[in-house]
Amino acid sequence: MNQTPTLYRAAVINPLNNGNWRYLPDAGLLIERGRVVDLQPIGAFGARPELPCVELDGVISPGFVDVHTHWVQYRVRGRFQAQLLPWLKEHIWPEEASFADSALAGALAEQFFKDSIRAGTVMGMAYSSAHAGALQAASDVTLGDWLIGDVVMETDAPDALVAASAKDIGELSARAGRYGPQRYAVTPRFALNCSAPFMRDMGQLARQQGYYVQTHLSESVEEINEVHRRFADAQDYTDVYDRAGLLGERSVLGHCVHLSPREWRCLAARGSWVAHCPSSNEALDSGRMDLTALREHGVKYALASDVGGGPSHSMLHVMQRYLDQHRAAGAAVAAGEALYRATLAGAQCMGRGAYAGNFAPGKRADFLLLPRLNAHQSVDSWLEEIVQGGIDDLETRVAATWLGGIRQNGTR
Numbered sequence: 001m002n003q004t005p006t007l008y009r010a011a012v013i014n015p016l017n018n019g020n021w022r023y024l025p026d027a028g029l030l031i032e033r034g035r036v037v038d039l040q041p042i043g044a045f046g047a048r049p050e051l052p053c054v055e056l057d058g059v060i061s062p063g064f065v066d067v068h069t070h071w072v073q074y075r076v077r078g079r080f081q082a083q084l085l086p087w088l089k090e091h092i093w094p095e096e097a098s099f100a101d102s103a104l105a106g107a108l109a110e111q112f113f114k115d116s117i118r119a120g121t122v123m124g125m126a127y128s129s130a131h132a133g134a135l136q137a138a139s140d141v142t143l144g145d146w147l148i149g150d151v152v153m154e155t156d157a158p159d160a161l162v163a164a165s166a167k168d169i170g171e172l173s174a175r176a177g178r179y180g181p182q183r184y185a186v187t188p189r190f191a192l193n194c195s196a197p198f199m200r201d202m203g204q205l206a207r208q209q210g211y212y213v214q215t216h217l218s219e220s221v222e223e224i225n226e227v228h229r230r231f232a233d234a235q236d237y238t239d240v241y242d243r244a245g246l247l248g249e250r251s252v253l254g255h256c257v258h259l260s261p262r263e264w265r266c267l268a269a270r271g272s273w274v275a276h277c278p279s280s281n282e283a284l285d286s287g288r289m290d291l292t293a294l295r296e297h298g299v300k301y302a303l304a305s306d307v308g309g310g311p312s313h314s315m316l317h318v319m320q321r322y323l324d325q326h327r328a329a330g331a332a333v334a335a336g337e338a339l340y341r342a343t344l345a346g347a348q349c350m351g352r353g354a355y356a357g358n359f360a361p362g363k364r365a366d367f368l369l370l371p372r373l374n375a376h377q378s379v380d381s382w383l384e385e386i387v388q389g390g391i392d393d394l395e396t397r398v399a400a401t402w403l404g405g406i407r408q409n410g411t412r
C-alpha cells in the first residue's frame with residue numbers, strides 16, 4: 001500500500017447518496033494509505049506545496065461496482081441467441097462443466113479480473129461454477145473487492161455439475177468457511193436447481209453467520225411457470241425464497257423482471273436488493289424490469305452486467321442499456337442516476353457503503369479515469385456521452401483504474 005499522501009489533480013465527479021452528483025472541474029483528491037482524505041477545488045490545497053501531485057487529463061470517478069456477474073461465463077458472453085432455459089442447458093452448463101479443470105479456471109479467472117479492472121470495475125458479486133476448485137482459483141487471483149460463491153446445483157442439471165456442487169449444508173458451510181462473509185456469498189443458482197430443504201439450510205447458514213445471498217429471481221416467463229409448477233404450495237416465485245429464509249438485507253436478487261405487486265412488497269419488507277441487469281434482459285429477450293413499480297415500492301437496486309447473459313462486462317455498457325431501455329418505455333431515468341447505480345449503490349448493496357463507492361473522506365481510494373469534457377460541455381451532456389458507443393469502445397473507454405490508491409493499469 002502506498003503510504004505517502006498524494007494529491008491527484010483532475011476534474012472529479014462524485015456520486016451522492018440521492019442519485020445526484022458533485023462535479024469539480026479542477027479538483028484535488030488527496031489520498032493517503034489507500035484512503036480518501038479530502039476532495040476540494042485544487043486551490044484549497046495551495047497551502048500544502050509539499051504534497052506530491054499527480055496531474056491527470058480526464059475526469060476521476062469512483063470505480064464501478066457490478067453486483068451480478070458470472071465470471072465462469074466470461075469466455076462465452078453474449079455469444080448465443082436464446083431464451084433463458086434453453087440457453088442455460090445448451091450453452092452455459094456445458095461451458096461451466098469445463099471449470100472442473102482448475103488450471104483452466106485459474107487462467108480464465110486471471111483474464112476476467114484483469115479485464116474487469118481495465119473496464120473500471122473494482123468491486124462486485126460473482127457467481128462461480130459449482131466446483132470448489134474453480135472458486136479457489138478465482139479467489140487466488142481476485143483484483144478488487146469481490147463476493148464470490150460456488151453455485152449450488154442439486155437437481156435438474158447435468159450429472160457432472162450436480163456432482164461438483166456442494167451436496168449438503170455441511171459441505172457448503174465448509175466451503176464458505178474458507179473465505180468468510182467478507183468474500184463469500186451463499187449462491188443457490190436458482191429455485192429450479194435446488195430443493196426446498198437445502199434452500200432452507202442455506203437461508204439459515206446465511207442468517208446465522210452473516211453471509212450474503214445471491215440468486216436469480218423472476219427472469220423469464222418460462223422459468224416462472226416452471227417454478228410455480230415445481231413449488232405449487234408457494235404463493236409465487238419470491239415466496240419460494242422467502243419461505244426458505246433466503247430474503248434479508250444481505251440478499252441480492254438478479255433480474256426481478258416479472259414481479260407481482262405482492263412480490264415487490266415482499267422484497268421491500270425484507271430490505272432485499274435487486275441486481276438490475278438491463279443488458280442481459282435485452283440479450284436473452286427476458287423483458288424489461290418494471291422500474292416504475294420498483295420505485296413505487298421503494299425497493300433498493302444497483303446495476304449489474306450479468307455476464308454471460310449480458311454481452312459485456314463494461315458497466316458503461318450496462319448504464320447505456322439501462323438508460324435506453326427505460327427511456328424507450330417512457331420511464332424517467334437520468335445519466336447521473338445510472339452513474340450512482342453503477343458505483344455507490346453497488347457498494348451499498350454489498351454492505352460497503354460506509355467505506356467504498358464514492359469520495360467521502362475515509363473511503364477506500366478505488367477510482368478510474370474517464371475522458372474529459374469538451375470545452376463548454378455541460379456535465380449532464382458529458383454523462384450522456386460517456387455511455388455512448390459500441391461495446392469495444394466502452395470496454396476500453398476507462399483510461400486507468402486505481403485500487404486503494406495504487407494504479408493498476410493504463411498507459412494513456
Ligand SMILES: [Zn+2]
Binds near residue numbers: 068069216
Ligand atoms: Zn445471472
